[in-house]
Amino acid sequence: MQTNQSMITYAYHFLSEAIIIFLITIPIFYHKYEFVPYGSYLAVIVVFGFLFLLISNKVKYGWNIVLAPVLFGVFYILDYPIIIAAAFAVLLVWRFINIRKEALIHRENHYIVATLLLTAVVSILVHDSLVMLYPFLQFVILFLGYIFSQVYVVNSNDRKQINYRLPLYFVGLLAVGAGIFFVIFDSVRNTVLSLTQGILNGAGAALRGGSDLLSFFTVKERGWPKQTPEEAKHGDGYWDELQQFNVIEGGSILLIAGVSVILLVALGVIIYSLIKRKKRNSDASVEKSDAVSYGSLMDRNGQGQILKNPFKKYFKKPSHPIRKLVYQFEKKASKSNNGRMASETLEDWIARTRFNLNFDSYQKVRYGLKEVTDEELKELKLQLKEIETKL
Structure with missing residues (x-):
């Protein structure tokens, strides 16, 4: 359900x-x-x-x-x-x-x-x-x-x-x-299409400029070797001999490029599979628990993430003194097997553990965004310390 x-x-x-x-x-x-x-x-x-x-x-x-x-x-x-x-x-x-x-x-x-x-x-x-x-x-x-x-x-x-x-x-x-x-x-x-077309035109102009530079180089003129009329007629036995053919030299540049792309894609797939397998094994080795985990959340906060959660700023680690006290108390209680379960609200957790706590000041800050007095802060701190000594 x-x-x-x-x-x-x-x-x-x-x-x-x-x-x-x-x-x-x-x-x-x-x-x-x-x-x-x-x-x-x-x-x-x-x-x-x-x-x-x-x-x-x-x-x-x-x-x-x-x-x-x-x-x-x-x-x-x-x-x-x-x-x-x-x-x-x-x-x-x-x-x-x-x-x-x-x-x-x-x-x-x-x-x-x-x-x-x-x-x-x-x-x-x-x-x-x-x-x-x-x-x-x-x-x-x-x-x-x-x-x-x-x-x-x-x-x-x-x-x-x-x-x-x-x-x-x-x-x-x-x-x-x-x-x-x-x-x-x-x-x-x-605008985007114009910019893209401009980039392509610029790349084409650069290639044309490179080809124009090659025109300044002199290339030795090549031609057929000098032959007698009799040799030219019979080919001097050239076509009767078995000629060796190098596939790499005679192959198309597109073929070589295609094979290279296939190899790169295959390599990428292999690397991706290895990373996924390593991640799956590491996730399987993590001990599962029904209690709320605080240490793992703190260790992962901001580490190894290329893109942070865009909504995390609305649910970040508490900075208000009242909320910070309760947050630290929850962490200490979890170490003594009295931690709050993942499906429990704060009120349900207090009722289950029978902690003698008055969370009126916390609720003012957490839900009502109201100010609390120094006396209320001091009172909550004393209550939490008293319970921590009994844990």
């Missing part, structure tokens, strides 16, 4: 991957079939995303395969090409099952990078400003999905004190930016 938080997480991850799949196929629709089903595809992934979650909440996620033929039929009825309809049905079911297999899934960074790259490529290949609709939806879905999946674990009474204006500000700002880009899309696209 899934929790509401996990359902939100699975939902926005599935929609994000469905959008990436569609971005890949937009140039095919535009140039091959001369239409792009922006609205119908969005409606289908929303409806079937809900059905996937509904089925997975009742039975094992493998039963989602049953929806693949139904999904294919819907795409076919909507006049999608048979190959595209089959590909969409298989890919969407496969990606949802892959997402459901993950207990903890955090792929937001990968989705953002993939969306930005695909948007740049599609904008050049497709002369249609509506392509910007899906990148805009991608960022809105990622942001709101991440926010609400975190907020949902908060106590219902405390949830009412959370300021919900931040997501609205973000969506509004993103909508304004998308609207401006929608208006200037054609100008931006033409």
